[in-house]
Amino acid sequence: MAAKRVYVLFRMAIFSAVLLVCFSLLAGAQSAAVTPNPTEQLRDLLQKSRAEIKEFESAAKARPKDAIPPDNDPRLKWSKVLWEFREHHLNTPEAATATAESLRYQVQAGQFAEALSRVDSLSPDDTAWGDLLIVLRDAAERKGDDAIFLSRARALLARTDDKPLRARIQYNIGRVHQLAGRDGEAIAAFQAAVAEGDKLEYAKVASGRIYDLTKLRIGQPAPDFSVTALSGKTISLASLRGHTAVFVYWASW
């Protein structure tokens, strides 16, 4: 009788042990399956944050205009989450994106001083700089103070030899001047971007802006051209003289 009880207990113990092993194996497999790579992890974080912010925004629109804005802006939470992601994946392309998005959210939520002090703590070789320029421009625009962007852009120029980044900085400096109507300074900055190497991405966009600012000025003679139209007619600036010409940019699709 006693022997049988011991036997039953023994079988139960074996059974539980087997179960336990099975469960732990399963759990292990599962945790391996749900730990995504940094790219997927970041994509997931960004998607979730955007969805929450969208929801917050539509709730904000529904509130009466004079209501006190809520202090639970999800941007602040996500800004923290993305900054932590950055710290865990330093020097990866994902960290660069996470940094820029984290600070973008902080700026959009109005925490300018906090965002700017984080920007100022970054080393000049941080891979996030390229994407941060537009965040800094956003901060400057929201505060109505170009110097917020310009001072940091110039400081960075003095500290980096990275030509693609230098072209991108100069291009953004040019845009800030252009949008403020300082055409001369804008052209100078765009030319500086081109001088970093005319094959660089931002050098190309900058030369387009120079063309805009020098050859395509409203009220100045249009650039000369001559094209053959579908009808076989030649259309040129001279042939249009005396007519108000409207060029309709379109597509059949």
Added chain:
Amino acid sequence: MKSKYESKGLVLIGVPADSEVSKLREAITRLAISWDQAFDPQGDSGALWKLFNMDDLPNFVVVDREGKLAAKGVQADKLAPLLEKLIGM
């Protein structure tokens, strides 16, 4: 829009992003477009796209009677008031 302004010396020139002339001709017939098209097989990298540094559509460039640039990148809703001013309607 065309007939209303044509008599006042307005010229419309289509600058299609199309690079296939057959599809363009089909669309012109389907939409009954009567104005000339500056077709360029290079589509939206063609000469007139580069000339006015354009990269989006639909969009407009306006050159006045004296050959001066009157507007660039003007949106459809702003176009009519501008043209009326230029042709004195």
